[in-house]
Amino acid sequence: MPVTRGFLGRRRGHEGRLPPGQYDTGAGWPVLTAEATPVVDTASWSLSVDGLVERPTTWSWDEIHQLPASTYVGDIHCVTAWSKFDVTFKGVSVDELLDAAGPLPDAAYVMVHSSTGYTTNLPLSDLVDGKAWVVWEYDGKPLSRQHGGPARLLVPHLYFWKSAKWVSRLELMAHDRPGFWERNGYHDRGDPWLEQRYQGD
Amino acid sequence: MSESIDDVRALETTWTTGRIIEKDHPTPTTVRLRMHVEDRRRHRPGQHYLIRLRAPDDYTAQRSYSIASDEDDPLVEFLIERLPDGEVSEFLADVAEVGDVLEMRGPIGRWFTWDTTTPALCLVGGTGVVPAVAMARAARRLGRSSLLRVVAVGRSPEELAYAEELARAGATLAWTRTDTGERPAGPPTVDELTPLLTGTELAFVCGSARFAAFAEGLLLDCGVQPGAIRVERFGPSG
Numbered sequence: 001m002p003v004t005r006g007f008l009g010r011r012r013g014h015e016g017r018l019p020p021g022q023y024d025t026g027a028g029w030p031v032l033t034a035e036a037t038p039v040v041d042t043a044s045w046s047l048s049v050d051g052l053v054e055r056p057t058t059w060s061w062d063e064i065h066q067l068p069a070s071t072y073v074g075d076i077h078c079v080t081a082w083s084k085f086d087v088t089f090k091g092v093s094v095d096e097l098l099d100a101a102g103p104l105p106d107a108a109y110v111m112v113h114s115s116t117g118y119t120t121n122l123p124l125s126d127l128v129d130g131k132a133w134v135v136w137e138y139d140g141k142p143l144s145r146q147h148g149g150p151a152r153l154l155v156p157h158l159y160f161w162k163s164a165k166w167v168s169r170l171e172l173m174a175h176d177r178p179g180f181w182e183r184n185g186y187h188d189r190g191d192p193w194l195e196q197r198y199q200g201d
Numbered sequence: 202m203s204e205s206i207d208d209v210r211a212l213e214t215t216w217t218t219g220r221i222i223e224k225d226h227p228t229p230t231t232v233r234l235r236m237h238v239e240d241r242r243r244h245r246p247g248q249h250y251l252i253r254l255r256a257p258d259d260y261t262a263q264r265s266y267s268i269a270s271d272e273d274d275p276l277v278e279f280l281i282e283r284l285p286d287g288e289v290s291e292f293l294a295d296v297a298e299v300g301d302v303l304e305m306r307g308p309i310g311r312w313f314t315w316d317t318t319t320p321a322l323c324l325v326g327g328t329g330v331v332p333a334v335a336m337a338r339a340a341r342r343l344g345r346s347s348l349l350r351v352v353a354v355g356r357s358p359e360e361l362a363y364a365e366e367l368a369r370a371g372a373t374l375a376w377t378r379t380d381t382g383e384r385p386a387g388p389p390t391v392d393e394l395t396p397l398l399t400g401t402e403l404a405f406v407c408g409s410a411r412f413a414a415f416a417e418g419l420l421l422d423c424g425v426q427p428g429a430i431r432v433e434r435f436g437p438s439g
Contacts, residue, residue, distance in 0.1 A: 001255055001304050002218060006296045009256040010288050021253075021261055023288060031410040034312050036417045036430040081263055117428070146414065184311050185214065198309065199213040 017075065018083055019192035025082035031146045032080060033165065034180070035116045040166055042150050047097075047134060051111075051172035054102030061150070064134070067092045072133055072154060077192040079159040089143075089154050091135030094127045097170065107172035111179060112153055115168040120179035121188070122155065122162055124172065131157055134167060159190035159197070214242070216253070219305040221297060222276055227362040230283050231328060232294040233269075235276040238305055244268055246335035247314035247405070247433075250277065250307030254292060261304075264289040267331040267407075267433075268308065269363070271338035280362050282328040313405065313433045317343055321403040324394070324416045326354040327361070329408030332433065334363045336405070337370045346370065350397045352389055354412065373397065388415060391422050398423055407433045 014024055042061040050056035059067075070093040077083045103124065110127055112120050126132065133154040136143050143149035148165025155162045161181045182188055187196040195201060223235035238250075246268070253263035270278035283294035297303070315321055315336045323333035333351045340349040351372035355361025357379040368374055375389040398404075404425050406416040413434035420430055 001216065001253075002302050003257050004254040004292075004303060005298075005301050007254040007256050007262075007292055009254070009260040009262055021263055023262060031413075031434055033432055033434060035432060036406075036421070036427040037414065037432075038427060080265055146410065180312075185309055198306070200215055 014085075017085070019077055020195050021197075022077055022081055022083040022192065025084050029084060029147065030078065030080070030082055032078065033146070035118065037146050038116050038166055039145065040115055040150055045150055045168075047151065047167060048169045049097050049101040049172070050169065052104040052107035052174060053098075053172055054104060055100065057097070057101045059097075064092060064151075067096045070096075070133060072135070072156060074156055076156050076160055076163075079161055079186065079190065079197050083192075088139055089133060089135040090137035090140075091133045091151065091154065093130060094132040094134065094153075094170070095130065097134065098128065101172075103172055106174045109173045109176045111171040111173060111177065112162075112164045112167060113169040113171060114164050114166040116166055118164060118166070118180050120162050120164050121176060121182060122158070123176070123189070126155060126158060126162075126189075127170075131155065157191070159187075159192055161186060162190055214306050214309060216304055216306045217241075218302050219250075219252075219277065221299050221301050221303070224297065224299050226294070227280065228360055230360070231280055231362050232283060232290075233278065233280050233362070234293065234297070235270070235278045236303075236305070237275075238277050241277065242308060243272060244277075244308035245311065245314035246271070246317070246339045247332045248308035248310050250279070250305050251309065252279075252289065252293070253304035253306070254289060255304060262288050263304075265309070267335070269331045269334045269338075271335060271342055273342055274338075280328060280331050280334075313407070313431050315339070315349070315403075315405065317345060318348070319403050320348045320401045321350070321405060322394075322398055322401045323349065323351045323405045323407070324354075324389070324420065325351070325406070326408035326412035326416065329406075329412060329433070329435075330355075330361065330363050330367065332405065332407050333372075334367065337367065337372070341370060350401065352394065352397060354388060354408075389419065391419065394419060394423050398425065402429065404430045405433075406430060408435075410434050 048058040136151045152165045153167045219236035219238040266279045325333045380386045
């Protein structure tokens with residue numbers, strides 16, 4: 001591919017921390033959504049884990065807060081090329097939810113559903129062993145509606161479209177099937193370090 | 202609705218190149234590039250391209266930009282806002298010249314697109330007018346302008362790109378900082394929007410995060426169902 005005449009680029013001293021093609025968005029946190037931002041009130045909020053599990057389980061807002069809390073501090077990466085460093089989210093590890101529901105041996109993939117109808121798919125292996133959370137606090141404050149509040153999924157090692165806003169359901173499946181953006185031309189897995197942005201990458 | 206959020210077909214794209222054929226600055230903060238794209242593919246109004254810049258040491262920076270042009274235009278047109286400290290937008294606005302070749306990939310995105318047959322309203326602000334321009338151009342080519350209503354919001358006529366073209370196409374223009382005599386300065390209201398929504402089945406919102414939040418709220422206040430609203434927002438949140 002051709003070098004762009006006159007372009008030198010701006011390096012900001014983040015070698016080893018910025019995946020290829022990403023830039024540091026700094027203090028800002030861009031909002032990208034395909035749909036109208038829903039109003040999800042915590043009184044009617046619930047999260048279910050179902051599909052290929054021994055015990056399909058649903059938590060209310062109060063019930064999920066009874067689970068052991070867990071915090072993520074680190075970086076997040078969006079397919080639209082911004083990365084954000086040193087963010088803090090608080091919620092519950094997906095491991096806790098899966099421990100309660102008991103995945104069956106043939107469960108290998110998860111379809112994540114939002115209350116808006118948004119979906120995104122992941123291998124189960126990308127959601128276990130401390131790699132994923134359902135979070136409701138950002139930077140010590142309740143997660144705002146526009147960023148997926150009251151609760152969103154957080155899968156920081158993958159591009160952020162996998163971290164579904166307004167998460168309502170994790171459906172365990174034996175076979176993979178594409179979610180919303182994955183059908184819309186995005187890569188099936190979305191590893192920022194491999195630059196798996198779009199189909200064909 | 203003609204499609205659900207779960208009903209969007211996949212389309213694989215690869216990197217190609219585009220040459221800048223025309224460049225101008227329609228407003229003080231924007232640059233318009235008209236490009237010849239190698240191995241160009243058909244696009245739907247509302248889709249975008251990635252533009253990628255490459256330094257001599259292979260460092261790259263890429264951003265996504267909405268297409269302003271129609272299918273039948275031999276060039277692919279973009280309007281890019283020059284963001285303060287914007288690594289890519291400042292380069293495109295200030296350094297890039299006619300004749301330069303850039304890496305490109307697209308068209309991408311099949312959700313925020315108009316199928317040219319569903320009656321729809323665009324409520325767009327600032328450089329968020331771009332997909333509405335592509336939709337209006339497609340509607341005009343197909344003789345279906347009555348299917349598409351555009352409400353474009355800007356601070357003033359001087360600051361909104363494509364304002365004259367949209368006005369000629371019958372769009373409603375709302376100035377938040379300019380009092381026109383016919384219309385006091387301010388954002389569009391429920392009373393202004395409601396008659397334009399009659400018979401529409403879809404609403405497209407495009408603009409900054411702040412504008413999109415306003416526009417979604419206004420559409421909901423007008424009785425539009427959340428599932429009939431498609432949003433493309435950009436820039437930092439407040």
